[in-house]
Amino acid sequence: MKSYLRVRCNKKFLATIRDFVKEKLADMNINGRVSHQIVLAVDEACANCMIHQHQCDNLSTLEISIYKEGDTLYTEIKDPGKAFPMHTYQPEQLQEIIKKRAKGGLGISLIHKIMDEIQVKQESNYSLYRLGKKLEA
Amino acid sequence: MEIKTVKHPQYTTVIPVGDIDANSSVDLDQAVGELLEGGESNIHISCKEVPYISSAGLGVFISKLDEITALEGDLVLSGMRENVFEAFNLLGLHQLVRIFENEVDVEKYFSQE
Numbered sequence: 001m002k003s004y005l006r007v008r009c010n011k012k013f014l015a016t017i018r019d020f021v022k023e024k025l026a027d028m029n030i031n032g033r034v035s036h037q038i039v040l041a042v043d044e045a046c047a048n049c050m051i052h053q054h055q056c057d058n059l060s061t062l063e064i065s066i067y068k069e070g071d072t073l074y075t076e077i078k079d080p081g082k083a084f085p086m087h088t089y090q091p092e093q094l095q096e097i098i099k100k101r102a103k104g105g106l107g108i109s110l111i112h113k114i115m116d117e118i119q120v121k122q123e124s125n126y127s128l129y130r131l132g133k134k135l136e137a
Numbered sequence: 138m139e140i141k142t143v144k145h146p147q148y149t150t151v152i153p154v155g156d157i158d159a160n161s162s163v164d165l166d167q168a169v170g171e172l173l174e175g176g177e178s179n180i181h182i183s184c185k186e187v188p189y190i191s192s193a194g195l196g197v198f199i200s201k202l203d204e205i206t207a208l209e210g211d212l213v214l215s216g217m218r219e220n221v222f223e224a225f226n227l228l229g230l231h232q233l234v235r236i237f238e239n240e241v242d243v244e245k246y247f248s249q250e
Binding site: 011012014015018033036037040043044047050051094097105106107109110113114 | 156158159160189191192193195196199219220223224227228229230233
């Protein structure tokens with residue numbers, strides 16, 4: 001069964017997203033380190049959509065869903081905006097980010113380090129980010 | 138977010154309270170920036186009241202590292218919960234900044250400098 005949450009593209013709702021993901025994972029008996037990692041990856045993906053795809057436009061919304069398929073936990077983010085290719089995006093090396101005193105560029109790295117599958121689909125009127133994490137038996 | 142600062146003879150402690158995410162990291166960035174502008178260069182961030190940090194929070198530390206090094210100062214952290222350390226660990230950032238278990242160790246470190 002899929003669980004859904006719809007939020008406005010406002011960074012203050014990132015905490016709501018984290019609470020939702022954590023709660024749904026707990027319902028599926030996914031807790032501790034794995035839960036924290038998934039919460040972090042979803043937070044990063046949603047923040048990226050809100051900031052870079054929607055410039056925090058309060059009128060736009062994101063829809064987050066969570067479900068299990070076999071031994072993999074999936075979270076999907078349905079975004080009415082244009083897709084950002086986070087599955088192929090190559091973030092800069094950490095040393096480069098430090099040199100530039102950049103504040104950004106780390107979120108996508110975290111998503112890649114945490115999730116086992118990253119799929120991005122551009123549909124006619126929305127984009128879909130599907131993040132999969134294999135669960136240990 | 139609520140941010141407390143405590144001045145010590147050799148360093149200044151910054152104590153953020155609550156989650157540091159893309160929303161609240163702006164406040165932390167401003168607080169540390171103001172200290173640097175005011176001439177402080179030895180900064181201690183106490184993470185004891187931070188249950189969660191995202192890349193936006195980590196980005197604040199990274200963006201200040203060069204500036205603090207140029208001032209011949211130091212940026213150290215302490216009191217990290219497991220979740221917060223995990224975020225540092227995933228990016229290898231724990232190798233770039235000194236992380237102490239508690240404030241007693243931070244005080245010892247700056248006293249020896």
